[in-house]
Amino acid sequence: MRFVLQRRSYLRACLCGLALLLGFTTSSVAFALDVAVVVSQRDGVHKAFADAFMRAAAGLGHRVFDIGSPAEGLDDVALARADLVVASGEAAAELALARHLRPTLVTMIARSRFEVLRSAYPQAALSAWLLDQPVERQFRLLCAVVPERMRVGLLLGDNIDAEAALHAAAADVGLTLATRQVRSEKELIASLEEVLSASEVLLALPDPMLSSPTAARSILLTSYRYQKPIIAFSRAYVTAGALAAVFITPEQVASDLIDWLRTQDSTRVTLPPPQEPVSFEIAVNRQVARALGISVADDGELLRQTAGGGQP
Amino acid sequence: MLGIGAAHATDVFFSDIPVVLTASRMAQSPLDAPVAVTVIDREMIEASGFTEIHDLLRLVPGFLVADWAEGSPTVANHGLGDAYERRIKVMIDGGTVNSPLWGNTNWQDLPLRVDDIDRIEVVRGANGAAYGVDAFQGVINIITRSPSTQSGAGLISRVGRNGFYDHGFRVNGKLDQALDWRLSGSHRRAVNFEPYLDQQSPDQPNWNDRETVTRSVVNLSATAQVSAHDEIGLMLGASEGESDRGIPFSLSDPLRADDARSTFLHLGWRRSSAADAELSVHYYHQDERMRGAWLNTENTPVVIGRDRNSDVRRDNLELQYSARLSPSWRFMLGAGVRQESVRAPYMFNTGSTLRGTSSQLFGSVFWAPLERLKIDLGGVLEDHNYSGSLFSPRLAINYALTPESAVRFSAGVSYRAPSWVESRSEEAIYGNGELLRVFNKASPSVDPERVRHFELGYVAAFRELGLRLDVRAFHKSYERYIDDETCLNPCPPIGNIGAPARTKTFLFQNAGTFRMTGGEFSADWRKPGWGRVVLSQSFADVDADDDILDDDFTYSVPTSVTSVLLIKDLPGRWRASMGFYRHSVMKWLSDGDIVPEKARVDLKLVREFGQPGSGNEVAIVAQSVGGRYVDFHEGRFRHEPQVFGSLRLAW
Secondary structure, three states, X not given: OOEOXXXXXXXXXXXXXXXXXXXXXXXXXXOOOEEXXXXXXXXXXXXXXXXHHHHHHHHOOOEEEEEEEOOOEEOHHHHHHOOEEEEEOHHHHHHHHHHOOOOEEEEEEOHHHHHHHHHHOOOOOEEEEEOOOOHHHHHHHHHHHOOOOOEEEEEEOHHHHHHHHHHHHHHHOOOEEEEEEOOOHHHHHXXXXXXXXXXXXEEOOOOOHHHXXXXXXXXXXXXXXXXXXXXXXXXXXXXXXXXXXXXXXHHHHHXXXXXHHOOOOOOOOOOXXXXXXXXXXXXXXXXXXXXXXXXXXXXXXXXXXXHHHOOO | OOOOOXXXXXXXXXXXXXXXXXXXXXXXXXXXXXXXEEEEOHHHHHHHOXXXXXXXXXXXXXXXXXXXXXXXXXXXXXXXXXXXXXXXXXXXXXXXXXXXXXXXXXXXXXXXXXXXXXXXXXEOOOOHHHHOOOOOOEXXXXXXXXXXXXXXXXXEEEEEHHHOEEEEEEEEEEEOOOXXXXXXXXXXXXXXXXXXXXXXXXXXXXXXXXXXXXXXXXXXXXXXXXXXXXXXXXXXXXXXXXXXXXXXXXXXOOOEEEEEEEEEEEEEEEEEEEOOEEEEEEEEEEEEEEXXXXXXXXOOOOOEEEEOOEEEEEEXXXXXXXXXXXXXXXXXXXXXXXXXEEEOHHHHOOOOOEEEEEEEEEEEEEEOOOOOEEEEEEEEEEEEOOOEEEEEEEEEEEEEEEXXXXXXXXXXXXXXXXXXXXXXXXXXXXXXXXXXXXXXXXXXOOOOEEEEEEEEEEEEEEHHHOEEEEEXXXXXXXXXXXXXXXXXXXXXXXXXXXOOOOOEEEEEEEOOOEEEEEEEEEEEEEXXXXXXXXXXXXXXXXXXXXXXXXXXXXXXXXXXXXXXXXXXXXXXXXXXXXXXEEEOOEEOEOOOOEEOOEEEEEXXXXXXXXXXXXXXXXXXXXXOOOOOXXXXXXXXXXXXXXXXXXXXXXX
16 A cells, blocks of 8 residues: 655656766765664664665665664764764664764654754754654545544644644644543543544544553544544554554655655755655554444545545 | 553554454444344443343343343343243353353343443344354343443432432542553342232232342453553452342242342453454353242141252353454354353252353354355354253355445354253252142253244445344244143153142143244434434244144244334433333243233433533433333233432543
8 A cells, every 4th residue: 555645756767877877987986975874773663764765775876874773882983974864763863963963864753752852952953754644644534534524533642732733734624623632641531532422533643642552442442432433643553443544654764765865965965844754554444444334435545535636 | 561651752653552443342243244133332221211231122123021020030032031031142241141040141130230331232033153052042242341441430329219229339440551440339229019919809809029129239340451462351240139029918928038149250361463363261250149038838837948049150261263364264263161050959959069061162254255245154063061962053144235235144053952940950849848849840851942043134324314224034943942831740741750649840841843933123313413213123923833832932922022212312411312112912931921012111311411421410210101011920010110310420
């Protein structure tokens, strides 16, 4: 179900290759970037990202160095010389920024954590490729999956500041929101029941407190009691019982980043503002759909509508 | 343990979440179900105004509910019911709670409050292929609310006329983040039957039985999500209380207080790697203790000591694995072992405890060769402690006419093994040390009942109309029907049963073959903001063969059973509901008798307050607003109308 909005341009790749061959033949290596990769962990999603990114970045002609992880320590020299540091995860970014303030791109990070990092290193050249999908995309998926359900329940945790923007984004696609803030897990069930009573579908956002395994479990069970589906933000949530989710995979994060890297000068980079995912994938739990008596369109149609293709 | 506070912000995108909504946790879509299923959901439970579990079964097409004063209420499906109806399997969260002694369900002693129930799933027919021996006329699975879906505490108090009250509490909590628990309890008193003076023969007016039931229930439920894939569950429930029974001024059946106590334990472990891949192990324990004794001094100087003292228990261990082999193939396999022990000297004429162990192998294969076509083949092989090896198979074919409608054909064979009473009883009655008569007696050999069942069903959801339909026609062919036939010693065909000559005995024996044909439909219409209407109607006809020993049971099948539940949302957070329950003339068997056609109407008016979804409400319920009505036996039992108010608060 992979769907990449900005597809690699074959022509652009050919032109880049030609330029590399003709224009920089004297020292193509000298004008390539030194890209240092730091990972938070040597396994799991960070490994998946790093493997995909390093393979593709090397293919662009850059010198790509795997300079370490929190568990192993860092290659300080390589870090100091890097034109661009790509840190997979918050721990990797903290490790690199604490040593040298090189232009740093943090990937595999949630918006809320990046903002913490940003304020801790205000002087750093720092940006991020975020994991948080644009909420408009989540709303579009919701409309595609349950088009007749217009009243959307939403629990807010620390992201209460985003409430007005969420209402506006919902209104843009004709939805109304029933929101409630949850300050602690103790308040979860009461708030959830209130929101479920006033809505036809629940939208789960990646708030840390509301997404802990126990909170997610309570949300899934309670929503099922109310026979209300959940539109979520991860594949695991769908496997656990959400009706559908839109999310980005580590490989897609790498692909988005590579697409940006291609647009950069081969001698220096200009960091963009923090980027939301361009690529996305969706997952649907058709067993839950069946149990809730919901007919869901096929994946192709859902992808088309989630990408902004409108109603069929 | 999982769930150590808030997850790391980035982790939430990739970390595992417990696989919560597995196939076993969710109610199966009626479009896919191999059998006819009715789900009584929380909204229906609330709107019905019922405060006891058995009453809720009135909402199921074809189901009949009655109460009498000498024991637990009784629930039957399309007839064949007596005071100890034992052809419906009843479970709490998958664990059988039928009483091992008679095989019936002691509804008043279930260690569970109505308020702790999430929903009740009812299979409206035989389903031995999924639930084993004894899932003969239906299966009722009472599913309790997960403690993970509640928090805080709650109180409910119901107070009504004639000294009725039912006070309950609930406290929910968390331990170590991953363990959710609920402790709940209630104390209830209800006058089910006031002594009724039957004046049909003015010269000899007859007083009939009274029954006042007092019960205390406590229930502890806990679930622990020990990893993303593993969940451990515990439920421990206990019920205890007195039933004031007997007949005023009677020397044979004087006023007395029976004491009943029951406990239920469920320990379960469930590993779910995906919604349709699950391994589970469950252990269930149930025990029931009954104490009730009196002296029959009707024929002094002969004094007859009578009692209902019994101690029974059941332990059941079950292992089950289900998985998907490919998008079109799924299977389930399992095994179980069950031990029952019963001690009831009055019933078995021995002070010893009788024990029996039975085991089961079960499985099913689900195949969808086409997108529209689903085939479900399943079976249970049971080695029953009394009846030996019994195999119950079933084939079901579902064909989707549209994405939201399907027709279903299913056929199968199911068994019911005779209960301990039906297979071993010898209820000897002594007076002054001498055997006076044998009341109930099992034949030396009682074969299991067998039913071959066929059904054709249609289910559909009309989403734009807010309507769901469920229609089915069925034909069932019963063999070796077990009945208690009246005889005077010596009893044919076994001869002298050891009782004095010409004394009357009820002899359990296989009593012939018959067929039942019928149809049911239910319509569930819902319009947000307006309310909901759930209508069910069933028809049935029974046709006895020549070998039937007594065709009395044919009158136990009412030709028509109707229920309507109307829920109307009103402005200002008010809601009104009405329940209408009616059956045509019928006869309850054995201790029961003819009950004329009757209709009962219940009303409820409720107003919510506080936060929406909090559950705070005040309500008034009127049951049987048409007045006093006959129940179970026309000459003996009258139910009085009831009116009660209730207040529920939650924190």
